[in-house]
Amino acid sequence: MARRETALQAAQIQLRELIGSEFQSGDKLPNERELADRLAVSRATVREVLGQLAAEGVLTRTWGVGTFVREPAERVPVSISDVTALRDRITASGHSPALQDAAVSRTACPDDCAKVLGLTPGDPVWRVDRLFAVDGVAAAWIRDHLPLSVGGRDLDPSGLLSIDHDMFEFLAGATGMPVRRAEIEFAAVLADEESVERLGVPLGHPLVNATQIGYTAEELALFHGHITVRTDVLTLRITRAG
Template sequence: MGTTRLESVPEPKYWHLKTVLSDALDSEFSVGQILPNERELAARFGVARATLRQALEQLELEGRLQRRRGVGTTVAPPRMGVAVADAGHAWPGTAADAWQSLDSTEEAPPAAVAHLLETAPDEPVHTVRRHRRTHGQPVAAESLYVPAGSVPGLAAIDAPAGQARARAVLRELQRLRLEGQDRSVELGSARADDAKQLDRLPGAPVLVVTTRYVADGRTAAVAVATYRADTCRLTFADPAGADVELLAV
Protein backbone atom coordinates (compact mmCIF):
# COMPACT_ATOMS: atom_id res chain seq x y z
CA MET A 1 0.00 0.00 0.00
CA GLY A 2 1.18 3.52 -0.74
CA THR A 3 1.33 6.37 1.73
CA THR A 4 -1.69 8.68 1.88
CA ARG A 5 -1.26 12.07 3.55
CA LEU A 6 -4.21 14.01 4.86
CA GLU A 7 -4.68 17.58 3.71
CA SER A 8 -5.32 20.35 6.20
CA VAL A 9 -9.10 20.39 6.77
CA PRO A 10 -11.37 22.50 8.99
CA GLU A 11 -13.06 19.47 10.60
CA PRO A 12 -11.31 17.44 13.33
CA LYS A 13 -8.54 15.37 11.80
CA TYR A 14 -9.86 12.11 13.29
CA TRP A 15 -13.28 12.74 11.71
CA HIS A 16 -11.77 13.31 8.28
CA LEU A 17 -9.62 10.21 8.82
CA LYS A 18 -12.75 8.24 9.65
CA THR A 19 -14.18 9.15 6.23
CA VAL A 20 -10.97 8.18 4.45
CA LEU A 21 -10.81 4.89 6.36
CA SER A 22 -14.45 4.17 5.55
CA ASP A 23 -13.73 4.58 1.83
CA ALA A 24 -10.75 2.24 2.20
CA LEU A 25 -12.93 -0.37 3.90
CA ASP A 26 -15.32 -0.29 0.93
CA SER A 27 -12.63 -0.53 -1.74
CA GLU A 28 -9.78 -2.54 -0.24
CA PHE A 29 -11.13 -4.87 2.43
CA SER A 30 -13.71 -7.65 2.69
CA VAL A 31 -16.00 -8.67 5.55
CA GLY A 32 -14.05 -10.35 8.33
CA GLN A 33 -10.65 -9.22 7.05
CA ILE A 34 -8.18 -8.11 9.71
CA LEU A 35 -6.89 -4.55 9.39
CA PRO A 36 -3.17 -3.75 9.56
CA ASN A 37 -1.91 -2.84 13.02
CA GLU A 38 -2.14 0.72 14.35
CA ARG A 39 1.49 1.53 13.59
CA GLU A 40 1.09 0.62 9.92
CA LEU A 41 -2.21 2.50 9.57
CA ALA A 42 -0.86 5.60 11.32
CA ALA A 43 2.15 5.62 8.99
CA ARG A 44 0.00 5.17 5.91
CA PHE A 45 -2.23 8.14 6.71
CA GLY A 46 0.44 10.29 8.32
CA VAL A 47 -1.37 10.76 11.64
CA ALA A 48 -0.62 10.21 15.28
CA ARG A 49 -1.78 6.90 16.74
CA ALA A 50 -4.08 8.79 19.12
CA THR A 51 -5.87 10.32 16.10
CA LEU A 52 -6.08 6.92 14.46
CA ARG A 53 -7.60 5.37 17.58
CA GLN A 54 -10.30 8.05 17.67
CA ALA A 55 -11.22 7.30 14.06
CA LEU A 56 -11.25 3.54 14.65
CA GLU A 57 -13.42 3.95 17.74
CA GLN A 58 -15.92 6.01 15.75
CA LEU A 59 -16.06 3.39 12.99
CA GLU A 60 -16.61 0.74 15.63
CA LEU A 61 -19.51 2.74 17.09
CA GLU A 62 -21.00 3.01 13.61
CA GLY A 63 -20.78 -0.74 13.13
CA ARG A 64 -18.13 -0.67 10.36
CA LEU A 65 -15.45 -2.35 12.47
CA GLN A 66 -15.31 -4.96 15.20
CA ARG A 67 -12.56 -5.41 17.74
CA ARG A 68 -12.17 -9.07 18.69
CA ARG A 69 -9.99 -10.10 21.58
CA GLY A 70 -7.08 -12.20 20.41
CA VAL A 71 -7.84 -11.46 16.74
CA GLY A 72 -7.60 -7.72 16.18
CA THR A 73 -9.76 -5.20 14.35
CA THR A 74 -11.85 -6.73 11.58
CA VAL A 75 -14.28 -5.41 8.97
CA ALA A 76 -17.84 -5.86 10.23
CA PRO A 77 -20.56 -7.47 8.11
CA PRO A 78 -23.31 -5.24 6.67
CA ARG A 79 -25.95 -4.14 9.16
CA MET A 80 -28.98 -6.39 9.40
CA GLY A 81 -32.33 -4.79 8.62
CA VAL A 82 -34.91 -4.80 11.41
CA ALA A 83 -38.40 -4.15 10.06
CA VAL A 84 -40.30 -1.90 12.44
CA ALA A 85 -43.29 -1.28 10.17
CA ASP A 86 -44.11 -4.06 7.74
CA ALA A 87 -47.22 -4.51 5.66
CA GLY A 88 -46.91 -8.31 5.81
CA HIS A 89 -47.82 -10.25 8.95
CA ALA A 90 -46.62 -13.71 9.88
CA TRP A 91 -46.34 -15.84 12.98
CA PRO A 92 -42.88 -16.55 14.39
CA GLY A 93 -41.38 -19.77 13.08
CA THR A 94 -42.74 -19.63 9.51
CA ALA A 95 -40.61 -20.57 6.52
CA ALA A 96 -39.25 -17.04 6.00
CA ASP A 97 -38.32 -16.66 9.68
CA ALA A 98 -34.56 -16.25 10.17
CA TRP A 99 -34.61 -17.01 13.90
CA GLN A 100 -33.30 -20.25 15.41
CA SER A 101 -35.15 -21.73 18.38
CA LEU A 102 -33.07 -22.60 21.44
CA ASP A 103 -35.47 -23.83 24.11
CA SER A 104 -38.84 -23.36 25.77
CA THR A 105 -39.79 -23.13 29.42
CA GLU A 106 -42.84 -22.17 31.47
CA GLU A 107 -42.31 -19.12 33.65
CA ALA A 108 -43.91 -15.85 34.64
CA PRO A 109 -43.15 -13.10 32.09
CA PRO A 110 -41.89 -9.60 32.95
CA ALA A 111 -44.60 -7.33 34.33
CA ALA A 112 -44.81 -5.24 31.13
CA VAL A 113 -45.34 -8.39 29.05
CA ALA A 114 -47.95 -9.77 31.45
CA HIS A 115 -49.82 -6.48 31.05
CA LEU A 116 -49.83 -6.83 27.25
CA LEU A 117 -50.95 -10.46 27.51
CA GLU A 118 -53.58 -9.56 30.11
CA THR A 119 -52.39 -12.37 32.36
CA ALA A 120 -51.83 -12.33 36.10
CA PRO A 121 -48.32 -11.09 37.05
CA ASP A 122 -47.32 -14.49 38.47
CA GLU A 123 -49.07 -16.67 35.86
CA PRO A 124 -46.57 -18.87 33.96
CA VAL A 125 -46.60 -18.73 30.16
CA HIS A 126 -44.68 -20.62 27.51
CA THR A 127 -41.41 -18.78 26.91
CA VAL A 128 -39.60 -19.63 23.69
CA ARG A 129 -36.03 -18.36 23.43
CA ARG A 130 -34.57 -17.80 19.99
CA HIS A 131 -31.56 -16.10 18.44
CA ARG A 132 -30.31 -14.77 15.11
CA ARG A 133 -26.82 -14.92 13.66
CA THR A 134 -25.24 -13.37 10.58
CA HIS A 135 -21.78 -14.03 9.19
CA GLY A 136 -21.23 -16.39 12.11
CA GLN A 137 -21.85 -13.85 14.87
CA PRO A 138 -24.85 -13.39 17.19
CA VAL A 139 -26.86 -10.25 16.42
CA ALA A 140 -30.16 -10.69 18.27
CA ALA A 141 -31.83 -12.64 21.07
CA GLU A 142 -35.58 -13.01 21.50
CA SER A 143 -38.04 -14.23 24.13
CA LEU A 144 -41.48 -15.12 22.78
CA TYR A 145 -44.20 -15.28 25.45
CA VAL A 146 -47.26 -17.43 24.68
CA PRO A 147 -50.12 -17.96 27.18
CA ALA A 148 -51.43 -21.48 27.60
CA GLY A 149 -54.81 -20.34 26.22
CA SER A 150 -53.21 -19.55 22.85
CA VAL A 151 -51.89 -23.09 22.39
CA PRO A 152 -54.44 -25.43 24.04
CA GLY A 153 -53.33 -28.41 21.95
CA LEU A 154 -49.81 -28.27 23.35
CA ALA A 155 -50.80 -30.28 26.44
CA ALA A 156 -51.20 -33.40 24.29
CA ILE A 157 -47.76 -33.07 22.67
CA ASP A 158 -44.92 -35.07 24.19
CA ALA A 159 -42.08 -32.56 23.95
CA PRO A 160 -41.03 -31.75 27.51
CA ALA A 161 -38.23 -29.24 26.92
CA GLY A 162 -35.53 -27.88 24.63
CA GLN A 163 -35.76 -27.17 20.92
CA ALA A 164 -38.46 -29.80 20.36
CA ARG A 165 -40.73 -28.04 22.86
CA ALA A 166 -39.97 -24.66 21.28
CA ARG A 167 -40.87 -25.92 17.82
CA ALA A 168 -44.08 -27.45 19.18
CA VAL A 169 -45.15 -24.13 20.73
CA LEU A 170 -44.53 -22.33 17.43
CA ARG A 171 -46.46 -24.93 15.42
CA GLU A 172 -49.45 -24.71 17.74
CA LEU A 173 -49.36 -20.92 17.66
CA GLN A 174 -49.45 -20.97 13.87
CA ARG A 175 -52.79 -22.81 13.99
CA LEU A 176 -54.39 -19.52 15.02
CA ARG A 177 -55.53 -17.02 12.43
CA LEU A 178 -53.24 -14.02 12.76
CA GLU A 179 -55.32 -10.86 12.63
CA GLY A 180 -52.55 -8.33 13.05
CA GLN A 181 -49.41 -7.30 14.85
CA ASP A 182 -47.85 -4.10 16.11
CA ARG A 183 -44.30 -3.22 17.05
CA SER A 184 -42.52 -0.72 19.22
CA VAL A 185 -38.79 -0.05 19.41
CA GLU A 186 -36.62 1.61 22.03
CA LEU A 187 -32.95 2.04 22.78
CA GLY A 188 -31.78 0.19 25.86
CA SER A 189 -28.83 -1.46 27.59
CA ALA A 190 -28.05 -5.16 27.44
CA ARG A 191 -28.98 -7.12 30.54
CA ALA A 192 -26.57 -9.79 31.75
CA ASP A 193 -28.42 -12.71 30.12
CA ASP A 194 -28.89 -10.90 26.79
CA ALA A 195 -25.29 -9.66 26.82
CA LYS A 196 -24.04 -13.24 27.16
CA GLN A 197 -26.09 -14.40 24.18
CA LEU A 198 -25.01 -11.43 22.08
CA ASP A 199 -21.33 -11.68 22.99
CA ARG A 200 -21.37 -8.16 24.42
CA LEU A 201 -20.65 -6.64 27.82
CA PRO A 202 -23.61 -5.95 30.13
CA GLY A 203 -24.80 -2.40 29.56
CA ALA A 204 -23.86 -2.36 25.86
CA PRO A 205 -26.33 -0.39 23.70
CA VAL A 206 -29.11 -2.50 22.21
CA LEU A 207 -32.38 -2.01 20.36
CA VAL A 208 -35.39 -3.63 22.00
CA VAL A 209 -38.24 -4.45 19.60
CA THR A 210 -41.52 -5.57 21.17
CA THR A 211 -44.05 -7.26 18.88
CA ARG A 212 -47.63 -7.99 19.91
CA TYR A 213 -49.49 -10.66 17.91
CA VAL A 214 -53.29 -10.50 17.78
CA ALA A 215 -55.66 -13.42 17.09
CA ASP A 216 -59.35 -13.88 17.92
CA GLY A 217 -59.52 -10.26 19.01
CA ARG A 218 -56.93 -10.62 21.79
CA THR A 219 -53.18 -10.66 22.30
CA ALA A 220 -52.08 -14.20 21.49
CA ALA A 221 -48.33 -13.74 22.01
CA VAL A 222 -45.69 -11.11 22.68
CA ALA A 223 -42.09 -11.20 21.43
CA VAL A 224 -39.31 -9.11 22.96
CA ALA A 225 -36.25 -9.09 20.69
CA THR A 226 -32.94 -7.52 21.70
CA TYR A 227 -30.64 -6.48 18.82
CA ARG A 228 -27.03 -5.40 19.00
CA ALA A 229 -27.17 -1.71 18.17
CA ASP A 230 -23.88 -1.90 16.28
CA THR A 231 -25.06 -4.55 13.83
CA CYS A 232 -28.55 -3.51 12.73
CA ARG A 233 -30.55 -0.81 11.03
CA LEU A 234 -34.24 0.01 11.37
CA THR A 235 -36.37 -0.19 8.23
CA PHE A 236 -39.74 1.48 7.74
CA ALA A 237 -42.13 0.95 4.84
CA ASP A 238 -43.29 4.24 3.30
CA PRO A 239 -46.68 4.65 1.55
CA ALA A 240 -45.07 4.00 -1.84
CA GLY A 241 -43.88 0.62 -0.67
CA ALA A 242 -40.16 1.45 -0.53
CA ASP A 243 -38.03 0.76 2.52
CA VAL A 244 -36.75 3.72 4.50
CA GLU A 245 -33.67 2.97 6.57
CA LEU A 246 -32.51 4.49 9.84
CA LEU A 247 -29.10 3.51 11.12
CA ALA A 248 -28.88 2.58 14.78
CA VAL A 249 -25.61 3.84 16.23
Protein backbone atom coordinates in the same frame (compact mmCIF):
# COMPACT_ATOMS: atom_id res chain seq x y z
CA MET B 1 -16.37 -2.09 39.18
CA ALA B 2 -19.66 -0.53 38.04
CA ARG B 3 -18.02 2.92 37.90
CA ARG B 4 -15.19 1.59 35.72
CA GLU B 5 -17.65 -0.08 33.32
CA THR B 6 -19.62 3.17 33.07
CA ALA B 7 -16.42 5.07 32.23
CA LEU B 8 -15.55 2.55 29.54
CA GLN B 9 -19.05 2.79 28.06
CA ALA B 10 -18.83 6.59 27.99
CA ALA B 11 -15.40 6.48 26.33
CA GLN B 12 -16.63 4.00 23.74
CA ILE B 13 -19.62 6.19 22.89
CA GLN B 14 -17.32 9.23 22.57
CA LEU B 15 -14.92 7.37 20.31
CA ARG B 16 -17.73 6.05 18.11
CA GLU B 17 -19.03 9.61 17.70
CA LEU B 18 -15.54 10.86 16.87
CA ILE B 19 -15.02 8.14 14.25
CA GLY B 20 -18.45 8.77 12.73
CA SER B 21 -17.96 12.52 12.46
CA GLU B 22 -14.30 12.86 11.43
CA PHE B 23 -13.15 9.64 9.80
CA GLN B 24 -14.07 7.43 6.85
CA SER B 25 -13.36 3.81 5.97
CA GLY B 26 -9.62 3.30 5.55
CA ASP B 27 -8.61 6.38 7.58
CA LYS B 28 -5.92 6.03 10.21
CA LEU B 29 -6.84 7.13 13.74
CA PRO B 30 -4.58 9.33 15.89
CA ASN B 31 -2.30 7.52 18.31
CA GLU B 32 -3.45 6.50 21.79
CA ARG B 33 -1.95 9.59 23.47
CA GLU B 34 -3.81 11.99 21.16
CA LEU B 35 -7.07 10.08 21.54
CA ALA B 36 -6.69 10.05 25.33
CA ASP B 37 -6.23 13.83 25.30
CA ARG B 38 -9.25 14.40 23.04
CA LEU B 39 -11.51 12.11 25.06
CA ALA B 40 -10.13 13.25 28.43
CA VAL B 41 -9.48 9.68 29.57
CA SER B 42 -6.40 7.59 30.31
CA ARG B 43 -4.37 5.84 27.64
CA ALA B 44 -5.28 2.53 29.28
CA THR B 45 -8.98 3.30 28.76
CA VAL B 46 -8.36 4.27 25.13
CA ARG B 47 -6.40 1.06 24.56
CA GLU B 48 -9.24 -1.05 26.01
CA VAL B 49 -11.92 0.74 23.97
CA LEU B 50 -9.89 0.39 20.78
CA GLY B 51 -9.60 -3.32 21.49
CA GLN B 52 -13.37 -3.58 21.94
CA LEU B 53 -14.08 -1.78 18.67
CA ALA B 54 -11.51 -3.93 16.87
CA ALA B 55 -13.23 -7.07 18.22
CA GLU B 56 -16.54 -5.76 16.83
CA GLY B 57 -15.00 -5.20 13.40
CA VAL B 58 -15.26 -1.40 13.55
CA LEU B 59 -11.49 -0.95 13.54
CA THR B 60 -8.40 -2.81 12.30
CA ARG B 61 -5.25 -2.67 14.43
CA THR B 62 -1.83 -3.56 13.00
CA TRP B 63 1.16 -3.64 15.31
CA GLY B 64 3.73 -1.01 14.33
CA VAL B 65 1.44 0.48 11.67
CA GLY B 66 -1.62 1.88 13.43
CA THR B 67 -5.36 1.69 13.90
CA PHE B 68 -7.65 2.10 10.89
CA VAL B 69 -11.40 2.44 10.32
CA ARG B 70 -12.68 -0.72 8.70
CA GLU B 71 -15.05 -0.98 5.78
CA PRO B 72 -18.47 -1.63 7.34
CA ALA B 73 -19.58 -5.25 7.15
CA GLU B 74 -22.64 -5.98 5.07
CA ARG B 75 -25.78 -5.84 7.18
CA VAL B 76 -28.86 -7.88 6.41
CA PRO B 77 -31.95 -5.75 5.72
CA VAL B 78 -35.02 -7.22 7.40
CA SER B 79 -38.52 -5.92 6.71
CA ILE B 80 -40.89 -5.89 9.67
CA SER B 81 -43.80 -4.35 7.79
CA ASP B 82 -45.80 -7.57 7.69
CA VAL B 83 -46.45 -10.56 9.92
CA THR B 84 -43.80 -12.91 8.60
CA ALA B 85 -41.37 -15.31 10.25
CA LEU B 86 -37.94 -13.81 11.05
CA ARG B 87 -36.46 -16.95 9.49
CA ASP B 88 -38.22 -16.20 6.19
CA ARG B 89 -37.29 -12.52 6.25
CA ILE B 90 -33.59 -13.38 6.61
CA THR B 91 -33.78 -16.04 3.89
CA ALA B 92 -35.52 -13.58 1.56
CA SER B 93 -32.52 -11.27 1.96
CA GLY B 94 -30.21 -13.97 0.58
CA HIS B 95 -28.64 -14.97 3.90
CA SER B 96 -28.65 -18.08 6.06
CA PRO B 97 -30.62 -18.06 9.34
CA ALA B 98 -29.91 -20.50 12.15
CA LEU B 99 -31.23 -21.11 15.65
CA GLN B 100 -28.09 -21.11 17.80
CA ASP B 101 -29.90 -21.74 21.06
CA ALA B 102 -33.49 -22.25 22.19
CA ALA B 103 -35.33 -23.14 25.40
CA VAL B 104 -38.97 -23.46 26.50
CA SER B 105 -39.96 -23.22 30.16
CA ARG B 106 -42.90 -22.47 32.43
CA THR B 107 -42.39 -19.27 34.40
CA ALA B 108 -44.24 -16.56 36.29
CA CYS B 109 -45.81 -13.96 34.02
CA PRO B 110 -43.83 -10.69 34.15
CA ASP B 111 -45.73 -7.53 34.99
CA ASP B 112 -45.22 -5.96 31.55
CA CYS B 113 -47.00 -8.75 29.69
CA ALA B 114 -49.66 -9.76 32.24
CA LYS B 115 -52.02 -6.93 31.32
CA VAL B 116 -51.49 -7.54 27.59
CA LEU B 117 -52.32 -11.25 27.87
CA GLY B 118 -55.23 -10.70 30.28
CA LEU B 119 -53.43 -12.42 33.15
CA THR B 120 -52.40 -11.58 36.70
CA PRO B 121 -48.70 -10.89 37.33
CA GLY B 122 -47.14 -14.13 38.53
CA ASP B 123 -49.62 -16.41 36.73
CA PRO B 124 -47.86 -19.35 35.01
CA VAL B 125 -47.00 -18.76 31.34
CA TRP B 126 -44.75 -20.27 28.72
CA ARG B 127 -41.43 -18.54 28.06
CA VAL B 128 -39.76 -19.24 24.71
CA ASP B 129 -36.14 -18.07 24.57
CA ARG B 130 -34.44 -18.19 21.15
CA LEU B 131 -31.15 -16.92 19.75
CA PHE B 132 -31.10 -16.42 15.98
CA ALA B 133 -27.90 -16.16 13.94
CA VAL B 134 -27.32 -14.78 10.46
CA ASP B 135 -24.55 -16.43 8.46
CA GLY B 136 -23.20 -17.87 11.72
CA VAL B 137 -23.19 -14.59 13.69
CA ALA B 138 -25.58 -14.13 16.64
CA ALA B 139 -28.00 -11.41 15.54
CA ALA B 140 -31.32 -11.46 17.41
CA TRP B 141 -32.25 -12.65 20.89
CA ILE B 142 -36.01 -13.22 21.27
CA ARG B 143 -37.90 -13.82 24.53
CA ASP B 144 -41.62 -14.52 24.08
CA HIS B 145 -44.29 -15.20 26.70
CA LEU B 146 -47.45 -17.13 25.85
CA PRO B 147 -50.48 -18.17 27.92
CA LEU B 148 -50.66 -21.86 28.84
CA SER B 149 -53.92 -22.14 26.93
CA VAL B 150 -56.03 -20.12 24.48
CA GLY B 151 -59.74 -20.65 23.92
CA GLY B 152 -59.68 -23.87 25.90
CA ARG B 153 -56.76 -25.28 23.90
CA ASP B 154 -53.58 -26.12 25.81
CA LEU B 155 -50.44 -24.79 24.16
CA ASP B 156 -47.25 -26.81 23.81
CA PRO B 157 -44.56 -24.54 22.30
CA SER B 158 -41.80 -27.17 22.35
CA GLY B 159 -41.86 -27.25 18.54
CA LEU B 160 -40.35 -23.76 18.59
CA LEU B 161 -37.04 -25.32 19.61
CA SER B 162 -36.56 -25.95 15.89
CA ILE B 163 -36.00 -23.22 13.29
CA ASP B 164 -38.48 -25.10 11.09
CA HIS B 165 -41.30 -23.87 13.36
CA ASP B 166 -42.08 -20.19 13.68
CA MET B 167 -44.15 -18.42 16.34
CA PHE B 168 -46.80 -17.23 13.89
CA GLU B 169 -47.11 -20.67 12.29
CA PHE B 170 -47.25 -22.34 15.70
CA LEU B 171 -50.00 -20.09 17.04
CA ALA B 172 -52.13 -20.42 13.90
CA GLY B 173 -52.02 -24.22 14.17
CA ALA B 174 -52.33 -24.46 17.95
CA THR B 175 -55.14 -21.96 18.46
CA GLY B 176 -56.90 -21.86 15.07
CA MET B 177 -56.55 -18.07 15.29
CA PRO B 178 -53.68 -16.72 13.17
CA VAL B 179 -51.77 -13.62 14.19
CA ARG B 180 -53.13 -10.87 11.93
CA ARG B 181 -51.33 -7.87 13.42
CA ALA B 182 -48.01 -7.40 15.18
CA GLU B 183 -47.51 -4.25 17.23
CA ILE B 184 -43.84 -3.35 17.71
CA GLU B 185 -42.27 -0.61 19.83
CA PHE B 186 -38.55 0.17 19.51
CA ALA B 187 -35.99 1.49 21.97
CA ALA B 188 -32.24 2.06 21.63
CA VAL B 189 -30.34 0.32 24.44
CA LEU B 190 -26.78 -0.49 25.48
CA ALA B 191 -25.75 -4.09 25.98
CA ASP B 192 -26.03 -5.31 29.56
CA GLU B 193 -24.41 -8.45 30.97
CA GLU B 194 -27.19 -10.73 29.63
CA SER B 195 -26.90 -9.27 26.12
CA VAL B 196 -23.11 -9.63 26.25
CA GLU B 197 -23.47 -13.32 27.05
CA ARG B 198 -26.20 -14.03 24.49
CA LEU B 199 -25.13 -11.86 21.54
CA GLY B 200 -21.37 -11.89 22.02
CA VAL B 201 -21.00 -8.09 22.03
CA PRO B 202 -18.99 -5.92 24.43
CA LEU B 203 -20.67 -4.31 27.44
CA GLY B 204 -22.27 -1.05 26.33
CA HIS B 205 -22.53 -2.07 22.67
CA PRO B 206 -25.46 -0.21 21.00
CA LEU B 207 -28.47 -2.45 20.35
CA VAL B 208 -32.13 -2.07 19.44
CA ASN B 209 -34.76 -3.62 21.69
CA ALA B 210 -38.26 -4.19 20.32
CA THR B 211 -41.34 -5.10 22.32
CA GLN B 212 -43.71 -7.12 20.14
CA ILE B 213 -47.34 -8.13 20.68
CA GLY B 214 -49.19 -10.45 18.30
CA TYR B 215 -52.95 -10.02 17.88
CA THR B 216 -55.67 -12.06 16.21
CA ALA B 217 -58.23 -10.52 13.87
CA GLU B 218 -60.46 -10.12 16.96
CA GLU B 219 -57.66 -8.15 18.72
CA LEU B 220 -56.90 -10.95 21.19
CA ALA B 221 -53.23 -10.85 22.23
CA LEU B 222 -51.62 -14.26 21.73
CA PHE B 223 -48.04 -13.47 22.76
CA HIS B 224 -45.85 -10.76 24.22
CA GLY B 225 -42.14 -10.68 23.48
CA HIS B 226 -38.88 -8.79 23.53
CA ILE B 227 -36.44 -8.84 20.61
CA THR B 228 -32.89 -7.56 21.10
CA VAL B 229 -31.13 -6.97 17.78
CA ARG B 230 -27.52 -6.36 16.77
CA THR B 231 -27.93 -3.59 14.21
CA ASP B 232 -24.38 -4.17 12.98
CA VAL B 233 -25.72 -7.50 11.66
CA LEU B 234 -29.39 -6.76 10.95
CA THR B 235 -31.10 -3.58 9.77
CA LEU B 236 -34.80 -3.23 10.49
CA ARG B 237 -36.92 -1.72 7.75
CA ILE B 238 -40.52 -0.51 7.88
CA THR B 239 -42.38 0.27 4.65
CA ARG B 240 -45.69 2.12 4.63
CA ALA B 241 -47.94 2.03 1.65
CA GLY B 242 -49.83 5.23 0.98
